[in-house]
Amino acid sequence: MRDDEIRTRLRENNPWWQAAAAGRDPDGWALDDRSLVSRKSFDLGYRSNLLHDVANGDVDDKLIVLRGPRRVGKSVLLKDTALTLCGRSDIDPRQLIYVALDGMTLADLRRVVRLGRELTRSMGERRRIWLLDEVTAVKGWTAELKYQRDNTPFGNDTVVCTGSSWDDSSNVKRDLMAGRSGERSNRRSRILHPMSxxxxxxxxxxxxxxxxxxxxxxxxxxxxxxxxxxxxxxxxxxxxxxxxxxxxxxxxxxxxxxxxxxxxxxxxxxxxxxxxxxxxxxxxxxxxxxxxxxxxxxxxxxxxxxxxxxxxxxxxxxxxxxxxxxxxxxxxxxxxxxxxxxxxxxxxxxxxxxxxxxxxxxxxxxxxxxxxxxxxxxxxxxxxxxxxxxxxxxxxxxxxxxxxxxxxxxxxxxxxxxxxxxxxxxxxxxxxxxxxxxxxxxxxxxxxxxxxxxxxxxxxxxxxxxxxxxxxxxxxxxxxxxxxxxx
Structure with missing residues (x-):
């Protein structure tokens, strides 16, 4: 993808940026969000608490890898987390960067990290909260995020990576858990299972x-x-x-x-x-x-x-x-x-x-x-x-x-x-x-x-x-x- 295409996707994926800049309700996007609107037809009130610490805890340098079967609600959980974060008084919505990585390449992922920080540069040195949806589909993603955690401000941010599978070529434990998942992060690898x-x-x-x-x-x-x-x-x-x-x-x-x-x-x-x-x-x-x-x-x-x-x-x-x-x-x-x-x-x-x-x-x-x-x-x-x-x-x-x-x-x-x-x-x-x-x-x-x-x-x-x-x-x-x- 070209940089202008990645910028467009980032802006589309993060409608709360514009709302915050214009002084509008940063939660208003939820009324039109496809994932949240689609859930209304099948909503019995169930909400997973698997990312409760991200939604309600301190913004620190934790890194979490969240996986599970398709259709179980990982993207919806990320949107629920984003909605909670947008409603917090101690966080500016422009600290939150959500991106759907479907169809992206390793080079695209590298540019997403760079352009995401550039588009939120008004936040200065404040920590970002990255919600990287379906990043595990990008071949080589763990090695790239390892580099970013070791060599860029991305290493100070909260990062949630989701995916619907794992493969032997992606070494999460070696690349991301060894000293790169935060000082206070617990349960760094999580699975969103179907309801019990x-x-x-x-x-x-x-x-x-x-x-x-x-x-x-x-x-x-x-x-x-x-x-x-x-x-x-x-x-x-x-x-x-x-x-x-x-x-x-x-x-x-x-x-x-x-x-x-x-x-x-x-x-x-x-x-x-x-x-x-x-x-x-x-x-x-x-x-x-x-x-x-x-x-x-x-x-x-x-x-x-x-x-x-x-x-x-x-x-x-x-x-x-x-x-x-x-x-x-x-x-x-x-x-x-x-x-x-x-x-x-x-x-x-x-x-x-x-x-x-x-x-x-x-x-x-x-x-x-x-x-x-x-x-x-x-x-x-x-x-x-x-x-x-x-x-x-x-x-x-x-x-x-x-x-x-x-x-x-x-x-x-x-x-x-x-x-x-x-x-x-x-x-x-x-x-x-x-x-x-x-x-x-x-x-x-x-x-x-x-x-x-x-x-x-x-x-x-x-x-x-x-x-x-x-x-x-x-x-x-x-x-x-x-x-x-x-x-």
């Missing part, structure tokens, strides 16, 4: 869980027991809410559509399918991604036989199948669950499980392509719990989701599998081990599953459909209550 069950229940006024979540090693603690007993009268209601959640997932628009009309629209499912087709299998026919997602859902409760599934889906070899699976994880649409030992270490050479990162992704195939079987609620429950555990672990130690070691399954000496074995998690008092868990979506007959986990660990949780029983070493807790305990 708790978020959905609150947004839809179905139930307002007022209790605090517990950490993964506290699932059998006195606090957890108190919460479980408090929720016992709501087990049947939570079962219905859980089934609804397993149908709609947590993408904000999908939650609103399901709440308002009883179903997620085909148009939104097609949006998700288009995103995944572009990011995962752009050269294949249109039904490749729906079939891939359905295959993963059908096999998520057992380790993947990649060679067999590659042949079933028509890939020439297992390598092509592996590439697509890894693209799914890089797009935050799926996560790996590797086999681990009793200490939480990965067992090399073993087969791994894979779970889709939101229940709605499991419905893309059967909803958009005839002949693809509907998801099974037992498997959907296991996948949703895998995501809840992984998100809880990653919340306590940043990077665990992307490192594929937030969850793991264990194979006992007798050949039994424990869905989610113990994994080590840091705590203020030292390393803790998560409570092992089995997913068993049943209303009767849970003890056989419990004996396996009791025999190996002498404790644990069996996530059931409606059974609640804490009288044994392994507790039976309904799956939705487990999800509410964790996040």
């Amino acid at each position: 069950l708790r978020d959905v229940l609150i947004a839809t006024n179905r139930l307002n869980p007022s209790f605090e979540k517990v950490r993964p090693w506290e699932l059998q603690s006195p606090d957890a027991l108190r919460i479980v007993e408090t929720l016992e009268p709501f087990v049947d209601e939570l079962d219905l809410a859980w089934q609804s959640y397993l149908t709609s997932g947590g993408f904000p628009r999908a939650v609103a559509e399901n709440h308002n009309t009883g179903a997620v629209s085909d148009s939104f499912l097609e949006d998700l399918a288009s995103w995944l087709h572009r990011d995962v299998d752009p050269d294949a026919h249109d039904d490749s991604v729906p079939r891939l997602l359905s295959t993963i859902e059908q096999h998520c409760s057992s380790p993947l036989s990649r060679k067999t599934l590659a042949e079933e889906l028509g890939y020439a070899d297992g390598n092509g199948f592996d590439v697509r699976l890894n693209r799914l994880t890089h797009a935050y649409a799926a996560l790996w669950c590797h086999q681990i030992d009793v200490d939480g270490n990965r067992k090399r050479g073993s087969q791994s499980k894979m779970y889709l990162a939101d229940p709605l992704l499991s419905w893309i195939g059967p909803r958009l392509r005839s002949g693809i079987p509907s998801p099974d609620f037992t498997r959907l429950t296991e996948a949703a719990l895998a995501v809840s555990v992984a998100r809880a672990v990653d919340d306590l130690q940043t990077g665990r989701w992307e490192s594929d070691d937030a969850i793991g399954y264990l194979r006992t000496g007798s050949g039994k599998e424990i869905d989610f074995s113990k994994v080590p998690i840091p705590s203020p008092s030292g390393v803790k081990q998560s409570v092992p868990m089995e997913s068993k979506w049943v209303s009767t007959g849970w003890r056989a599953e419990a004996r396996s986990i009791e025999g190996y660990f002498s404790l644990g949780v069996v996530a059931t459909r409606t059974i609640l029983d804490t009288s044994h070493p392994a507790w039976a807790i309904p799956a939705p209550i487990v999800a509410l305990l964790l996040e």
Whole structure:
């Protein structure tokens, strides 16, 4: 892009500059902003607090990398953050620089940093707040921002970088986290996930869980027991809410559509399918991604036989199948669950499980392509719990989701599998081990599953459909209550 084109984009992306210079309301732009106006049709009041420290905290030299799946609301979150910043009396709106980097090159990014500061030169030495939307799509972006942080005033500014994927050529930790993400910045790498069950229940006024979540090693603690007993009268209601959640997932628009009309629209499912087709299998026919997602859902409760599934889906070899699976994880649409030992270490050479990162992704195939079987609620429950555990672990130690070691399954000496074995998690008092868990979506007959986990660990949780029983070493807790305990 030419400099004049970049200047035009910067002015268009930052309407609050002109408003502030003219003495007008710096918040007025929100009435015409496409992202915020579009949300009104699907707004249940849900707002992520993932950038609360940027919107409401000190303007310092923090750098945050925010990633997550497409259509989850990253751009809307940036606009919400901009709106809050524009309303603060201690900040001049001209300190705020938002830019949508779609379609830009590395050279364009370099000029954006230069021209953004030039266009706000009336702010002098005051720190800027940069909101760089979809910067991770620019190849080489981490090395460029490293240079800017090391050699220009950009290094003193607050910077938020967003993106919908990660790749091995962009070394965020090496280039941006080592001494370049601010003196007081915490949780420098963040993931905006779809709404949790708790978020959905609150947004839809179905139930307002007022209790605090517990950490993964506290699932059998006195606090957890108190919460479980408090929720016992709501087990049947939570079962219905859980089934609804397993149908709609947590993408904000999908939650609103399901709440308002009883179903997620085909148009939104097609949006998700288009995103995944572009990011995962752009050269294949249109039904490749729906079939891939359905295959993963059908096999998520057992380790993947990649060679067999590659042949079933028509890939020439297992390598092509592996590439697509890894693209799914890089797009935050799926996560790996590797086999681990009793200490939480990965067992090399073993087969791994894979779970889709939101229940709605499991419905893309059967909803958009005839002949693809509907998801099974037992498997959907296991996948949703895998995501809840992984998100809880990653919340306590940043990077665990992307490192594929937030969850793991264990194979006992007798050949039994424990869905989610113990994994080590840091705590203020030292390393803790998560409570092992089995997913068993049943209303009767849970003890056989419990004996396996009791025999190996002498404790644990069996996530059931409606059974609640804490009288044994392994507790039976309904799956939705487990999800509410964790996040």
